[in-house]
Amino acid sequence: MHEILSLNHVTFTYAPEEPTVKKAVEDVSFHVEEGEWIAIVGHNGSGKSTIARLISGLLFPQSGTVNVLGQTLSEENLWESRSQIGMVFQNPDNQFVGATVQDDVAFALENNGVPYEDMVERVHEALKQVKMDDFLNHEPQHLSGGQKQRVAIAGALALRPRLLILDEATSMLDPQGRQEVLSVVRDLREKTGLTVLSITHDLEEAVMADRLLFMNGGKKYAEGTPSEIFALGDQLIELGLDLPFAMKLTKLLQAESVQLQGENMTEEQLVNDLWTSNFKK
Amino acid sequence: MMDKMIFGRFIPGDSFVHRLDPRSKLIFVFAFIIVVFLANNTPTYIVLLAFTLLVILMSRIKLYFLINGLKPIIILMVFTFLLHIFFTKEGPLIFEWKFIHIYEQGLRQGIYISIRFLVLVFVTSILTLTTSPISITDGMEVLLGPLKKFKLPVHELALMMSISLRFIPTLMDETDKIMKAQMARGSDITTGPIKDRIKAVVPLLVPLFVSAFKRAEDLATAMEVRGYRGGEGRTRYRQLKWSIEDTVALLSIVVITAILVYLRS
Numbered sequence: 001m002h003e004i005l006s007l008n009h010v011t012f013t014y015a016p017e018e019p020t021v022k023k024a025v026e027d028v029s030f031h032v033e034e035g036e037w038i039a040i041v042g043h044n045g046s047g048k049s050t051i052a053r054l055i056s057g058l059l060f061p062q063s064g065t066v067n068v069l070g071q072t073l074s075e076e077n078l079w080e081s082r083s084q085i086g087m088v089f090q091n092p093d094n095q096f097v098g099a100t101v102q103d104d105v106a107f108a109l110e111n112n113g114v115p116y117e118d119m120v121e122r123v124h125e126a127l128k129q130v131k132m133d134d135f136l137n138h139e140p141q142h143l144s145g146g147q148k149q150r151v152a153i154a155g156a157l158a159l160r161p162r163l164l165i166l167d168e169a170t171s172m173l174d175p176q177g178r179q180e181v182l183s184v185v186r187d188l189r190e191k192t193g194l195t196v197l198s199i200t201h202d203l204e205e206a207v208m209a210d211r212l213l214f215m216n217g218g219k220k221y222a223e224g225t226p227s228e229i230f231a232l233g234d235q236l237i238e239l240g241l242d243l244p245f246a247m248k249l250t251k252l253l254q255a256e257s258v259q260l261q262g263e264n265m266t267e268e269q270l271v272n273d274l275w276t277s278n279f280k281k
Numbered sequence: 282m283m284d285k286m287i288f289g290r291f292i293p294g295d296s297f298v299h300r301l302d303p304r305s306k307l308i309f310v311f312a313f314i315i316v317v318f319l320a321n322n323t324p325t326y327i328v329l330l331a332f333t334l335l336v337i338l339m340s341r342i343k344l345y346f347l348i349n350g351l352k353p354i355i356i357l358m359v360f361t362f363l364l365h366i367f368f369t370k371e372g373p374l375i376f377e378w379k380f381i382h383i384y385e386q387g388l389r390q391g392i393y394i395s396i397r398f399l400v401l402v403f404v405t406s407i408l409t410l411t412t413s414p415i416s417i418t419d420g421m422e423v424l425l426g427p428l429k430k431f432k433l434p435v436h437e438l439a440l441m442m443s444i445s446l447r448f449i450p451t452l453m454d455e456t457d458k459i460m461k462a463q464m465a466r467g468s469d470i471t472t473g474p475i476k477d478r479i480k481a482v483v484p485l486l487v488p489l490f491v492s493a494f495k496r497a498e499d500l501a502t503a504m505e506v507r508g509y510r511g512g513e514g515r516t517r518y519r520q521l522k523w524s525i526e527d528t529v530a531l532l533s534i535v536v537i538t539a540i541l542v543y544l545r546s
Contacts, residue, residue, distance in 0.1 A: 093451055102518070108508050109518070110518055141451065
């Protein structure tokens with residue numbers, strides 16, 4: 001497997017002159033392999049958004065290195081690395097540059113000097129991937145939040161990136177919009193094997209990832225598969241992170257001495273566990 | 282009131298004028314503004330008026346709609362007409378009543394100036410009515426292209442314009458939301474003396490500005506991450522296509538100029 005991204009002992013502070021101020025990110029190391037879905041979780045101020053900014057080269061670390069596709073990120077290769085990374089931000093309105101859906105998807109392509117004929121093809125292809133191909137000429141004010149975020153994903157996909165970063169991309173959406181966006185990302189991963197790094201505090205989203213990175217106070221607190229992380233249980237709750245609803249319900253049911261097998265991170269697992277629970281008696 | 286105002290509004294359609302390239306429309310309007318000043322006698326003004334009517338006809342925009350939408354401008358027109366009638370004192374006297382004296386030249390000048398005003402406003406309105414703001418921006422960017430040699434940031438200006446256009450509805454929504462939020466807190470913007478009403482606008486503007494700056498910052502970040510670094514080496518997704526119709530439109534201006542030069546005294 002190919003390494004897409006790695007951070008080595010990255011430290012960053014917004015106030016370098018004042019050593020007393022707590023660092024936003026302190027000595028964080030992790031790596032992302034090709035085809036993985038990795039989620040960074042943590043409550044507000046845990047440094048997870050700073051990490052996204054470090055990866056996209058909006059900020060540079062005071063110490064440590066950020067490597068994108070084997071190259072250490074620097075002022076010189078910044079634009080090249082940005083053309084390999086697609087990023088979707090939190091606010092659906094504030095990242096919509098074009099006057100219509102297709103103009104917006106083409107924006108990154110225009111920036112990278114892609115020829116016209118190529119652009120048309122890529123715009124259509126990307127919009128089809130997020131199921132927004134019926135909305136080519138729609139203006140942003142006539143789209144829902146979920147639709148706008150799907151357009152933003154298409155805008156990132158049109159560049160054919162190696163890594164898609166979702167920086168709290170679902171946090172401003174209603175439950176339906178969130179479902180739309182997440183199912184699009186899941187489909188994409190199934191079809192194209194795209195590498196995804198999602199920064200989130202939505203636990204349903206975190207559960208969908210292959211690997212979780214739990215940030216606390218600018219430091220990496222734990223890393224592992226979702227079941228490993230959520231097995232930390234009460235520790236997580238102390239640090240301001242909740243457990244997925246299905247897991248909490250499982251615990252409560254177990255306390256009421258219902259025989260349940262797994263830890264049931266998703267609703268589906270819980271339902272399956274419940275209806276089979278009596279067979280195992 | 283805002284619904285009736287058509288100044289700067291775009292009405293989508295598929296007429297001959299709608300289909301023209303924004304570049305040819307812009308050149309056309311610019312040339313027309315100059316050509317209008319060639320007219321100086323009755324036949325030339327009739328030609329101008331007829332030509333304008335032809336343009337309106339081809340844009341398939343209803344004359345009634347146009348006149349209705351331009352009412353405030355027509356009031357201004359009537360005002361200049363009256364000024365000319367009362368204050369130009371040349372030629373034979375044709376009407377006299379107490380202190381009002383109307384001279385032939387005054388009447389003539391008044392009518393001429395009004396027609397000039399009318400055709401200018403109509404033709405420029407037809408431009409904005411039949412061309413989407415974004416196409417106008419595209420057209421301007423190309424037409425102003427040569428000015429890049431004089432260090433005019435043409436691309437940046439065009440991008441600024443298109444982003445402003447893109448954010449108008451967003452900020453309108455925002456204003457509406459803030460207004461409702463402030464009204465829910467007991468702020469009253471619609472009644473009371475004018476001084477109080479102006480004061481009530483402040484708690485509306487401050488949050489609007491704060492959020493606009495926040496949006497601007499977010500947008501700048503998103504643009505940078507998506508690889509925006511100025512106009513250098515950029516390709517265009519919105520292509521402009523010059524067709525035979527555009528050439529015809531520009532030729533019509535040449536023809537009208539020739540007619541006016543021939544007829545003018």
